[in-house]
Amino acid sequence: MDNEKVIDMKPKMNLKTGRTISMFVILGLIVLLALNSFVIVEAGNRGIVLQLGAVKPIVLNEGLHFKIPFIQEVIPAEVRVQKAQSEQTAASKDLQVVTTVVAVNFHLNPEEVNKLYQNVGLAYKERIVDPAIGEALKAVTAQYTAEELISKRPEVSIKVKEQLAKKLANYNMVLDEINITEFKFSNEFNNAIEQKQVAEQQALKAKLDLQRVEIEAKQKIEQAKAEAESLRLQKQEVTPELVELRKIEAQMEAIKKWDGKLPNVTGGATPFIDVNGIK
Template sequence: MKISLIKYVLIAAVALVIVLILNPFVVIGAGQRGVVLNFGAVQKDVLNEGLHIRIPIMQKVVIMNVQVQKGEGQGDAASKDLQQVTTNVAVNYHLDPQKVADVYQKIGTFDAVGDRIILPAVSESVKAATAQYTAEELISKRQEVREKIRQHLLTRLAVYGVIVDDFSIVNFAFSREFNNAIESKTTAEQLKLKAERDLERIKIEAEQKITQAQAEAESLRLQKENVTENLIKLRQIEMQQRAIEKWDGKLPQVTGGATPFIDLRQGQ
């Protein structure tokens, strides 16, 4: 009885050791896919997230990351007007979960995608897009340039099973000579704009003065036209009435001069 029990325990232990060594179980984590290899040959079927069983010795499973990754790089290129431009870009991407077997077969593990696919694609796309614009247009039409680079990346990376989620231009860097030229042009444009504004202000002020002078002249003309003989007589009568209203009833006394004042009441 005891020998049989020991025998079963030994068999169970050996089986456990064999299972642990051969490891037939594979766990595919969140954001991962499994590429199955049968004696090194890539199979089309891809393992999704969860627990899977593989055939020991015969099958091997390579884990591929399908989560969104961020890559940064730069591309040196010449603009349409032959200015040297360094473009710093950032791209978010992930592997197409349905094509991870092809990616592994053509490129290798996920770590190789960034160096072998993403960076060269970014460099080529930047060169293709910037060559269509002058240096100034790269700045003024930044969104348009960004979209063109993005379209180049989408087309190029789709062939390798890479999906572009987002793309942005971090910065454009130009030569020192070009930066100095841009600064001088900006200063000249600002001075020109200030001169135009000053000229417009002077013109407006002159027009205001002319308008005011014309209004005053028109007012004087209208007043002159309204001054008639009857109006003059009316004003004289009004002045006499105001003088009478102010008179206190006493005649003025003249104390000097050639003509004395004569009181007519004395002759009566």
């Protein structure tokens, strides 16, 4: 038994094979490090740099950037114009319930997205924008009556925009534009407005009718004055010569109409012609 040789059944690894495997592992690590060393910030975005979870005071612009692998992380934040639409219910100055639908266009301040992320995060619409819209609308709506909200809509929009812009600026956002698309009121108020419009139309019609009657009356008075003045002038122009002329004209007209025969009826009138008057 002492002369028997113990045969090692474990396969011996070739030294060359081991080196090859090590090279592949190292190469894989290098590739992995290379892939994690660069980041691309897409168009319309900015990059927020986190280093071991802490927000760095730098903002990456669009394009390719280097970052420390496994140490730094880049969070993209969109800086294009975004839209938020909200429906808010508030009370007017005359205590009417008003439901307002408003559309808001805004964008993140590109240079301050890191601060926004640090203070608010990326859920800024739900946390900041929507509540700010409601607060601004309620504050402005309370300054106007329900009818003024309709008749002074441009003025209301300007005031809402001013207040909302200030609130968003506190969180590094920029307000671009607002559009109040609709004011909704209660059915009772809508009926009251409709009745008021009908009454105003009737009053306007009555006023126009009165003006028409007054104008017609004035026209008749002026016409009567003109006729009276015409008669007065005609009387002033009547002279003895004009009277004689009218007589002659009447006699000439009678001659034209007479057929030269005397009437057969007794007692009938015979046209009398003053021959001496005709010269």
